[in-house]
Amino acid sequence: MEVPSALFALATSLLWGLADFGGGLLTRRMPALTVVVVSQSVAVVVLGAIVVATGGWSEAGPQLWFAVGAGLVGPVAMLAFYKALALGPMGVVSPLGSLGVAVPVGVGLVLGERPGPLQLAGILVAVAGVVLAGGPQFRGAPVQRQAVLLTLLAAFGFGAVMALISAASTTLTGLFLALFVQRVTNVAAGGTALYVSARRGARVLPEEGGVGLIWLSLPALAFVGLADVAANGTYSLAAQHGPVTVAAVLASLYPVITALAARGVLSERLRGVQAAGAGLALVGTVLLATG
Numbered sequence: 001m002e003v004p005s006a007l008f009a010l011a012t013s014l015l016w017g018l019a020d021f022g023g024g025l026l027t028r029r030m031p032a033l034t035v036v037v038v039s040q041s042v043a044v045v046v047l048g049a050i051v052v053a054t055g056g057w058s059e060a061g062p063q064l065w066f067a068v069g070a071g072l073v074g075p076v077a078m079l080a081f082y083k084a085l086a087l088g089p090m091g092v093v094s095p096l097g098s099l100g101v102a103v104p105v106g107v108g109l110v111l112g113e114r115p116g117p118l119q120l121a122g123i124l125v126a127v128a129g130v131v132l133a134g135g136p137q138f139r140g141a142p143v144q145r146q147a148v149l150l151t152l153l154a155a156f157g158f159g160a161v162m163a164l165i166s167a168a169s170t171t172l173t174g175l176f177l178a179l180f181v182q183r184v185t186n187v188a189a190g191g192t193a194l195y196v197s198a199r200r201g202a203r204v205l206p207e208e209g210g211v212g213l214i215w216l217s218l219p220a221l222a223f224v225g226l227a228d229v230a231a232n233g234t235y236s237l238a239a240q241h242g243p244v245t246v247a248a249v250l251a252s253l254y255p256v257i258t259a260l261a262a263r264g265v266l267s268e269r270l271r272g273v274q275a276a277g278a279g280l281a282l283v284g285t286v287l288l289a290t291g
Contacts, residue, residue, distance in 0.1 A: 005242025008234045009250035015231035017257020021265070022224045023078070024085030024258075026217060030206040032082035033197060036075055037190040038214060039225030040183050046226060047180040059174035066168035067178040070161045070232075071185025075193070077157025078228075084150035103159025108244035162248060165232050166239035175236050179229055 026035045051057065168178035198204045206213040214221070231251075238247035 005238045005247055006250060008238035008241065009247040010253070012231045012235040012238060012251035013253040014257055015227045015234065015254075016251070017254035018261060019224050019227035019231065020081070020085065020254060021258045021261040022220055022227070023082050026220060026224065027082040027086040029209075030213065030217070031203055032079055032086060033190060033194050034204055034206075034214070035082055035221065035224070036078045037187060037194050038218075039221045039228070040075075040186045040190060041225070042218075042222040043225040043229040044180070044183045044187055047176065047183055047229065050176050051180045054173045054176055056173045056177035056180070059169065059171060059177050063168050063170075063174075064178060064181050066164045067181040068185050070164035070168065071182040072189055073157050073160050073164070074182065074186050075190040077154045077161065079190075079193075080150045080157065081154035084147040084154065087147040087150070103156065103163050108248070159248075161232070162235055162239075162251070166236045166244065169236065170240070172237075175233055178236075179233055182232070183229060 023035060023039070165178060165182060168182070169175040194204055205211060209216070235247065235251045238251060
């Protein structure tokens with residue numbers, strides 16, 4: 001596997017891990033759908049400026065329908081994931097969320113990719129490490145079982161987005177345009193759902209603080225939206241420069257980042273199984289990057 005591809009995929013893990021941690025914290029203070037719409041709206045503005053500056057409109061073509069598809073699936077996945085994070089515990093949500101890697105890996109295998117023995121070993125070790133790094137917890141109250149179901153839905157959606165966005169562009173300027181189209185679709189779909197929720201009487205503003213809290217949280221919301229879109233971009237580059245089967249697994253290491261962020265910011269102690277999982281994930285990463 002080319003070194004740039006491995007670096008792009010690992011950057012994806014870092015960005016997704018931080019975005020998910022930030023999104024999880026925000027949804028504990030405001031509705032998950034509001035977090036999705038506001039954070040993605042910021043991403044639309046930034047991406048729109050980049051597309052204009054780079055002349056990305058010249059890359060328009062039928063492949064952008066893949067970006068539209070990713071934009072429709074994305075809000076559903078993010079909403080399910082953020083709701084699961086709000087329900088917690090992160091030990092359920094983070095590792096299961098990475099199971100979406102099965103979708104792009106499956107696509108890569110169908111297209112004829114065949115990892116070598118060392119890379120195959122790395123895939124198995126890394127996936128096992130990711131699951132353990134989240135400190136999986138499958139016993140407890142019904143809320144935890146609901147979090148599992150929501151996370152599995154999100155995982156499938158994330159995997160579908162990874163596969164769709166990597167097929168939406170072949171050049172850097174085309175990637176900016178594809179990400180812009182994806183996020184515009186995200187906001188349109190999420191905004192419609194938010195409007196319908198409001199008409200049905202659901203809460204769309206924070207229970208405490210209202211609009212003022214959203215304004216105060218705008219930097220954090222912007223970070224979540226931009227980190228998420230940047231992660232989609234780095235994953236697409238990783239998939240273009242190396243095997244999808246390998247890039248997808250490296251990109252799925254983000255639960256390790258989420259767990260470490262929770263340890264550093266929230267002072268959550270890493271359990272023994274989490275420390276072991278982080279170690280396995282690192283070993284798997286080395287095998288994949290050098291295989």
